Amino acid sequence: MTLIKPLGPELKEYVRDESRTVGHAETISFPTSEDQVRDVLRELHASGTPVTVQGARTGLAAGAVPQGGHVLNLSRMDAVLGLRRGEDGTYHLRVQSGVVLANLRKALANKSVPTNGWDEESLAALDELYADPEQFFPTDPTETSACIGGMVACNASGARSYGYGPVRPHVSALRVVLADGDVVALRRGEARAHGRSLRLVTEAGRSLSLDLPTYEMPHTKNASGYYVADDMDALDLFVGSDGTLGVVTEVELALMPAPAVVWGVSCFFETETAALDFTVAVRPALAHAVAIEYFDAGALSILRSQRESSAAFASLPAVEGRFACCVYVELDCDDEDEACAELYAIGDAMRAVGADEADTWVARTDVDRECQRFFRHAVPESVNMLIDERRRTNPAITKLGSDMSVPDERLHDVIELYRTTLAEAGLQSAAWGHIGNNHLHVNVLPRGDADFAAGKELFCSWAAEVTRMGGAVSAEHGVGKIKRGFLETMYGPEHVREMARLKRELDPAGQLGRGNLFGEELLGAMAGDAPSGAACEKGGERA
Structure with missing residues (x-):
């Protein structure tokens, strides 16, 4: 039985987010597992149907607002999947993308982390965590109703980013489903680029050779476009990618001791x-x-x-x-x-x-x-x-x-x-x-x-x-649809084309996050190498 349902008037809230932007879509699904996400994407891949990934819809750049096609809402993927302790003593908590930040904080503070389906190793690690001083996840966006997958999608930060940085350094592993339903499993430190060339191997055994954009990111707080750097960790490419490269289904978070x-x-x-x-x-x-x-x-x-x-x-x-x-x-x-x-x-x-x-x-x-x-x-x-x-x-x-x-x-x-x-x-x-x-x-x-x-x-x-001035047009909210004109202002048209080429290498039909980072005109013109259009679309968050 298909999970894909018509998006009727009773579900109209799912065509908007906190940016106050309103979109449209024909169908919607609410998967509860990675296997269900894969089933939905496989079903939609043959037709090239656009897919907009959503979580709690707390974003301010309209990244979760659909421009037609299908809404893949992950809010029901809210299970805590397991825990491990690294060799350095750091605890790493594995969650589905729909876990809400406020619920995660409460569970850690109250020592009430749900353990349904956990293996013995995870349960043993949890006993150690409860015996140790309190642990916490430090990323602090204003909207604590945000879900973890959405925070990863825009590299969220918030007030405490001055001391703790954005979400990126606190992510130790990801599972990402590509547009065709194949999966890339990434653990920090295990796959790195060579210069600006990156090779990934999917769980189906497919090898992907990616050409990373050549721009230099500003030395300031930045959530503008894809994270790229020489010899970078592959995991970092997907953090802050605005739902355009793959669907993040699982996130492993590195916890920290809570301050006394x-x-x-x-x-x-x-x-x-x-x-x-x-x-x-x-x-x-x-x-x-x-x-x-x-x-x-x-x-x-x-x-x-x-x-x-x-x-x-x-x-x-x-x-x-x-x-x-x-x-x-x-x-x-x-x-x-x-x-x-x-x-x-x-x-x-x-x-x-x-x-x-x-x-x-x-x-x-x-x-x-x-x-x-x-x-x-x-x-x-x-x-x-x-x-x-x-x-x-x-x-x-x-x-x-x-x-x-x-x-x-x-x-x-x-x-x-x-x-x-x-x-x-x-x-x-x-x-x-x-x-x-x-x-x-x-x-x-x-x-x-x-x-x-x-x-x-x-x-x-x-x-x-x-x-x-050497700054960034988006420091924490991501680019989404509202600020994609600013992205070209910041990096220039050719570097934005490099981003679009990278997206095409992972998502050849341009299905995922359509309208985020790039207009459809640019993605559609990639084969013909046509010009990308005006740099500034006079954006600004409507929130």
Whole structure:
């Protein structure tokens, strides 16, 4: 009996994601095992039907939004499959792609990992894990309802990426089903490229010789296009590939010991220049910072308004009107003495830029940290509420959010770029995000159609300027469909063609993730080597 069903009106939620983009598809399936994924792909391969892979649909770049064909939704592939302990003592947890991050965290913290179907070796490793200090998976996207497969697809990161990096280094093995139903099993360190040539062997014994693109990736936080480097690990190619090279069905995650002491410090500044100078000064001074986050004047102003007008935010602590911005620092330490030393370093850095170390909120307990998390999450939620209110009179507009990063030495430059061009365009904005990585989400808040169009034009110009600064057009959300024009701005048309050729080597019919990274025109033109079209499609996340 086929798993493929018509995608009728009762399933309309599966043609959209958190980007607010809406697509269309003819059929859908909800496999629960890798064998079922293979069956679906084999059935669709003969006809060349496009396949869009979905998980929890929390993405912001429309990567899970179908453009026709079939939706392969992996949300019911949510089993924890086993555990092993490496020679160095690291625990590696094997999960299906549909496992939800929040559920995984809870299971690890409560020592309640489900063990249905586990072998004796995995059960023995679990006994050791429970006897040891608590282990955790550190990748921390804002949406904890994200699933692991989706996080792998876009190389997700989040607030704690300053200390722990994105998801890629925490993935130790993958199983990937190709478009024709064949499988590639990858374990970190076992298959590597030779220069920019990579050979993979499928479980059916087929040898695949791949030519990797020749571009150099920027030396900054980056989730823009395929990860490529000389002599790279084969596994890294599939992390961040936006569902275009294969369907990730299993992920093995390397766990870490949970920190003994976690403190959060919200530092308030009267000028943005002081906040930027503080960020530059505090980065080398802290050995245990895992997050350095930012909220600008626009974000704080909207938060103050929502606190006054919405009961949902009434419990938030008040932010004095004299403060223009906030930098939040999270510390993961071995003991309180270590945390105190870091706290003193934060105070020193504040004084050095003319700020007062008393203008801080320090959270040392779970209750205080939860209050700070509420504050951090209330900022984007307040902005979304503002936009929802405006959409009641103009449903066509929505927020436009950027996801760009630059090298350390260009932090002041990129902020100046944002401030100058936003003022010239007369646009309202609010910015927050991962300033420790020089990666802010600048959100344009349109008041009408003209603002919306101007915001999209502005993002196009930012993509070009950020590229000239040595940065990335997507730092953590992936490219998906919304930012594929930015990808050509960043790498140039010939390097994007190299990416498309690589996709064709693994997916000759261009079935998987159609519309992600490349337009159909480019993939269709590959055989004739036709030009790829305009570089910038005036994108910007609609979330």
